[in-house]
Every structure is written in structure tokens, then in C-alpha cells.
Amino acid sequence: MEDVRVRFAPSPTGPLHIGGARSALFNYLLARRLGGKLVLRIEDTDLERSSRESEVNIMDSLKWLGISWDEGPDVGGSYGPYRQTERLDTYRNFTQKLLDEGKAYYCYCTEEELEEERKACLARGEMPRYSGKCSNLTPEEKKRYEAEGRKPVIRFRVPKDQEIVVQDLVRGNVSFDSNGIGDFVIVKSDGIPTYNYAVVIDDSLMKISHVMRAEEHLSNTPRQILIYQALGFEVPKFAHISLILGKDRTKMSKRHGATSVVQYKELGYLPEAVVNFLALLGWSPEGEEEIFTMEEIIEQFSLDRVAKNPAVFDMDKLKWINGIYIRKTEKERIIKLALPYLQKADFVSKKPGQEEMEWVELVVDALAESLSAVSEIVEHLGMLKSEEIAPENEEAENILKEDTFPTVVNSFWQKLKDLPEVKPENVKPLFKAVTKELKLGGKKVYMPLRIALTGEMHGPELFYIIPILGKDLTYKRLQKAVESVGAQLN
Numbered sequence: 001m002e003d004v005r006v007r008f009a010p011s012p013t014g015p016l017h018i019g020g021a022r023s024a025l026f027n028y029l030l031a032r033r034l035g036g037k038l039v040l041r042i043e044d045t046d047l048e049r050s051s052r053e054s055e056v057n058i059m060d061s062l063k064w065l066g067i068s069w070d071e072g073p074d075v076g077g078s079y080g081p082y083r084q085t086e087r088l089d090t091y092r093n094f095t096q097k098l099l100d101e102g103k104a105y106y107c108y109c110t111e112e113e114l115e116e117e118r119k120a121c122l123a124r125g126e127m128p129r130y131s132g133k134c135s136n137l138t139p140e141e142k143k144r145y146e147a148e149g150r151k152p153v154i155r156f157r158v159p160k161d162q163e164i165v166v167q168d169l170v171r172g173n174v175s176f177d178s179n180g181i182g183d184f185v186i187v188k189s190d191g192i193p194t195y196n197y198a199v200v201i202d203d204s205l206m207k208i209s210h211v212m213r214a215e216e217h218l219s220n221t222p223r224q225i226l227i228y229q230a231l232g233f234e235v236p237k238f239a240h241i242s243l244i245l246g247k248d249r250t251k252m253s254k255r256h257g258a259t260s261v262v263q264y265k266e267l268g269y270l271p272e273a274v275v276n277f278l279a280l281l282g283w284s285p286e287g288e289e290e291i292f293t294m295e296e297i298i299e300q301f302s303l304d305r306v307a308k309n310p311a312v313f314d315m316d317k318l319k320w321i322n323g324i325y326i327r328k329t330e331k332e333r334i335i336k337l338a339l340p341y342l343q344k345a346d347f348v349s350k351k352p353g354q355e356e357m358e359w360v361e362l363v364v365d366a367l368a369e370s371l372s373a374v375s376e377i378v379e380h381l382g383m384l385k386s387e388e389i390a391p392e393n394e395e396a397e398n399i400l401k402e403d404t405f406p407t408v409v410n411s412f413w414q415k416l417k418d419l420p421e422v423k424p425e426n427v428k429p430l431f432k433a434v435t436k437e438l439k440l441g442g443k444k445v446y447m448p449l450r451i452a453l454t455g456e457m458h459g460p461e462l463f464y465i466i467p468i469l470g471k472d473l474t475y476k477r478l479q480k481a482v483e484s485v486g487a488q489l490n
């Protein structure tokens with residue numbers, strides 16, 4: 001069997017995007033599934049927009065997701081260097097070969113000339129493409145242009161009347177007419193290769209067996225195939241994975257939610273949940289189950305089950321998955337994740353002592369159930385701690401109006417007041433004690449207390465809420481609630 005070698009080849013022009021992360025993940029999954037290698041190659045030929053900062057962000061985001069690579073700029077490998085700007089000599093050698101064989105040529109057209117050509121094409125109702133004006137310059141013409149100080153680009157000479165078929169493992173055979181492709185630039189005037197050119201040389205020299213990437217690159221593929229052929233390289237297998245659309249079926253953008261991986265990290269999403277969610281963006285498992293660890297996805301992953309139709313980025317689904325993972329995760333980890341949010345919102349000091357940490361644990365115990373992202377803990381807590389508590393609706397209001405309400409509150413407060421420590425395990429038995437004392441059903445006790453303390457009909461367990469509020473705030477709320485129905489707290 002051939003050696004499976006795949007690659008993720010981001011341009012470091014910004015943080016790792018959700019779409020990029022999905023491409024990286026699918027490549028990782030395929031490599032792990034087939035016992036192959038994943039190469040990380042940094043395509044930094046856009047000198048103005050590329051930055052080391054973005055490169056670091058991309059690598060950190062991949063690591064956070066648990067996507068590791070076997071070769072790359074940081075770990076090295078036998079086919080390096082793995083940054084395109086460090087491979088310029090390699091490209092130059094191939095360019096010389098193409099020039100010598102007449103498969104590429106210098107083009108001296110200025111921006112203005114090209115713009116005029118473009119307009120003329122459009123005026124004729126044609127797709128703009130290069131006319132081939134410089135494709136057969138005489139040595140004299142070249143000299144004249146050089147003397148004018150023009151800096152040439154190098155264009156690839158696209159063969160005429162050729163059908164180029166992309167054999168795509170996801171999309172089937174997709175055919176292109178070479179006459180629709182103008183001679184395109186492979187080396188810019190500053191000597192830097194373009195994406196379509198460098199990518200071919202790198203994929204070939206790095207012995208990439210499968211090029212798996214986003215669908216938007218499908219239209220680049222015929223150009224790349226022409227270069228493979230011109231250089232006598234073997235063409236790899238291609239797999240173009242579908243676009244990611246927002247729920248409204250338009251291209252995924254900031255309007256649909258956070259677009260970069262690091263934003264999800266900052267919002268308190270768990271990497272396992274993000275991976276699980278990303279895997280389902282275009283790939284579907286065989287059964288009904290939707291919650292998988294990375295290992296489980298690797299076991300099941302196959303290109304046959306990667307869909308052609310667009311994947312829809314459903315934020316609610318991500319939240320749902322993340323909530324499941326939060327509830328599955330050990331408490332210690334959630335505490336660690338929650339702490340910075342609590343500190344930032346001033347619920348906890350910068351250097352929390354044991355008592356504060358116990359409180360944090362309490363908060364996590366109380367709220368983890370209802371979180372879909374860890375950062376939300378602050379909002380939930382804000383509501384709990386807010387000065388103004390009022391019944392959320394008429395039903396809640398009516399519960400406070402029940403005859404038994406003041407008695408329930410008084411009985412409960414008498415017991416709570418005397419507790420030496422307000423801890424969940426101490427508070428929990430008090431409700432039963434009240435029901436026994438007053439001979440009331442559980443609901444008649446819980447509900448009025450819940451509404452008096454939170455204003456809401458549903459929420460975290462009261463035996464967690466009360467220790468979070470503390471005795472003072474609990475007292476104030478109970479008092480205010482009984483006063484609202486004209487009674488008193490004894």
C-alpha cells in the first residue's frame with residue numbers, strides 16, 4: 001500500500017479559522033486512520049499579510065484541539081524546510097526549468113495594461129483572462145521592456161484545447177477546459193512564487209499522497225494539475241471538502257458566531273467538544289450517535305462518508321455538544337477553567353485562598369449542569385447575586401401569595417440561621433425538616449423558597465444556591481419576599 005501523507009497548509013494571515021481547523025482535523029483523521037503522516041506546511045508567500053504571530057496562533061490552536069503533526073516547521077522532518085519563504089531556492093530551480101522548456105515566460109505587462117485587458121474582456125462579455133500578449137516576445141522586445149525598468153512576472157503557458165479532469169475523492173470527476181484558463185502568474189515580480197505554483201512543488205517534493213482541503217480550492221486545482229504535468233510530477237489524489245455555511249445558508253462569517261478557534265477557547269468551550277462538532281461538519285458517522293472522542297472518530301473516519309453538500313455551522317448544536325462535555329468532565333478541570341472568568345468578573349480574588357476555592361467549587365457544582373460554555377458561569381452567577389430579585393412571571397408571583405408561604409420561610413430561616421456552616425450538605429436536610437414540621441408536601445416548601453431566593457421557577461439546586469448566596473444575602477431575600485406579601489421574618 002502507498003504511504004499516506006497528507007498536509008495542512010495554512011497561510012498565516014490571521015488566527016486559525018473554524019474552516020481551517022476542520023481541514024486540519026480531516027487531514028489528521030485520515031492520517032491517523034490510515035497510519036499515515038500529517039505535514040504542517042506554512043504557506044507564507046503573502047509577505048504583507050503573513051505574520052509569525054498568526055503562525056503561532058495556528059499552531060497553538062491546533063495543539064489545543066489535540067491535532068498533532070508529524071512534520072512541520074517546529075518539529076522538522078525529512079522534507080523541510082516547512083515554511084514556503086524558506087524554500088525560495090527550490091522554487092527558483094523549477095522555474096528555470098519551466099522557462100528553459102518554454103513552459104513559462106516573462107510577462108512585462110503593467111497593472112494598467114492588464115486592467116485595460118480585463119475591462120475589454122468584460123465588455124465583450126467574456127471572463128477576464130490574460131491575453132498572452134507577452135507569450136512570444138522577441139529578445140529585442142524583452143530588452144526594450146527591461147530598459148524601461150519594467151519588472152516582469154513569470155507566467156505559466158497554459159496548453160490549449162485540453163480537458164483537465166480533477167478526480168476528486170469527494171466530488172467525483174470534475175472537468176475543466178484549459179481554454180478557460182489564461183496564462184497565470186507563477187512568480188511575482190519580487191521573485192516570490194504564487195500559491196498555485198508553490199503548492200504543487202511542495203506537495204510533490206513532500207510526497208503528499210492526498211490533498212484534502214476546502215472546496216474553494218477546487219477551481220485552483222486544474223491550474224495545479226497543469227503544473228504537475230509540466231514538471232513531470234505525479235498528480236496526488238484530491239479531496240475537496242464542502243464549504244461551511246451559516247444556518248441561513250450563506251457563507252460562514254462573523255455574523256454566525258465566533259470564527260476563530262481561539263475565540264471558542266476564550267469562551268470556555270472544551271477542545272474535545274469543538275473537535276466533535278467540527279468532525280460532524282461534513283463527515284457523518286454510520287449510526288445515530290453524535291458524541292465521539294477523537295479516538296472514536298479516528299476509528300470510524302472514512303472519506304466515503306464525507307459529504308458533497310455544504311456543511312451547516314449550527315451554533316446551538318455546538319453549545320449542546322459542549323454542554324454534554326462539560327457535564328462529562330471531571331470537576332477539577334471545570335474549576336480550573338472557570339476560575340479566570342470568576343476572577344475577571346471580581347467574584348474571586350487574584351490569589352484565592354482555600355475558602356474562596358471552596359466557594360468556586362460550590363459554584364461549579366451548582367452551575368455546571370446548566371452551562372453550554374464555561375464563560376457563562378459569570379452570567380448565571382450575576383443573576384444569582386443581583387440586588388434585584390423579583391418573581392419572573394405570574395405563576396411565580398402566585399406561589400408567593402400562597403397562605404403557607406410566610407410560615408415556610410420562617411421555619412426554614414430558623415433552621416438555617418442556626419447552622420454553624422452554610423454548606424450544601426448542611427443545607428440539604430433543612431428542607432425535609434421543614435416539610436416534616438409543617439406537614440407540607442416537598443413542592444410547597446421548595447417552590448416558594450426558590451422564587452423568594454432567585455425569582456425563577458427553575459434553576460440549580462437550592463442547597464447549592466444558598467451557600468453561594470451566603471447567610472446575609474439569603475436573609476435579605478427571604479425578608480424582602482415575605483414583606484412583599486405583608487408578613488415578617490421572625
Ligand code: GLU
Pocket residue numbers: 008009010011043195199212213214217
Ligand atoms: N495556503 C492555502 C490556504 O490556506 C492552502 C490551500 C491548500 O490546502 O492547498 O488556503
